[in-house]
Amino acid sequence: MKFKHIRQPEFVLEFRAFHRPTKQLFPVYGFNPAFVFEDTPDGVGSETNPARREDCIIDQWSGLLDQGEKKIFSNDIVEVFNNAGEPVGLFIVRFVNLQGRYVLDGISPNTHSSRLTLYQKLRVVGNVHDNPELCMELPSAETSKGEADHE
Numbered sequence: 814m815k816f817k818h819i820r821q822p823e824f825v826l827e828f829r830a831f832h833r834p835t836k837q838l839f840p841v842y843g844f845n846p847a848f849v850f851e852d853t854p855d856g857v858g859s860e861t862n863p864a865r866r867e868d869c870i871i872d873q874w875s876g877l878l879d880q881g882e883k884k885i886f887s888n889d890i891v892e893v894f895n896n897a898g899e900p901v902g903l904f905i906v907r908f909v910n911l912q913g914r915y916v917l918d919g920i921s922p923n924t925h926s927s928r929l930t931l932y933q934k935l936r937v938v939g940n941v942h943d944n945p946e947l948c949m950e951l952p953s954a955e956t957s958k959g960e961a962d963h964e
Contacts, residue, residue: 821931824876829886830869831942838942844871870942875906875915875929879937885929888941890948893917894934905941905948920948 828841830849842852849869851862872886879885887908893901902921906929909916915929941948 819878819880819882821877825874827874827884828871829874830864830871831888831940832864833868833870836942838940841871844869872940873908875908877929877931879935881936883937885935885937886940887915889937890920890939890941890944891917891935892938894936896934898934903938903947904935 828844829838830841830844830851831838832849840852842850844850844866847866848863849866849871851864853862870888872888875885875887877885879891885891885906887906889906891904891906893904895901902919902924904917904919904921904924907916907918908914917927917929917933919925919927938944939947
């Protein structure tokens with residue numbers, strides 16, 4: 814994989830949500846303890862807007878872009894590469910409240926947890942909601958850490 818320096822954008826709060834009943838991932842305009850509001854052009858008109866908060870898993874943008882300039886959210890599955898461009902393994906992006914930072918939880922054999930930094934070479938390959946088969950090695954990856962960290 815050829816690497817390029819990615820100019821990281823200015824950080825703004827941005828969220829997306831996974832609606833469990835419909836299995837849809839959608840951009841979020843805002844949320845409160847009762848509802849999650851989809852970011853649609855007209856603000857209405859979809860079956861998930863507004864969605865009940867307990868039916869959703871909310872993911873926050875980490876403020877970083879991958880090598881393809883795609884935004885990296887919590888609960889994304891990323892492939893990490895070493896300095897030689899060789900794949901190291903697959904990781905799930907998590908936010909750890911106690912540490913106040915994003916970490917990479919290793920899901921490939923012989924991988925471990927580490928901090929998510931802007932100096933890493935990585936590529937988003939999916940997320941735990943749409944690609945549960947990529948994280949089969951972790952018990953209950955969809956609900957274990959992602960939900961608790963945003964409440």
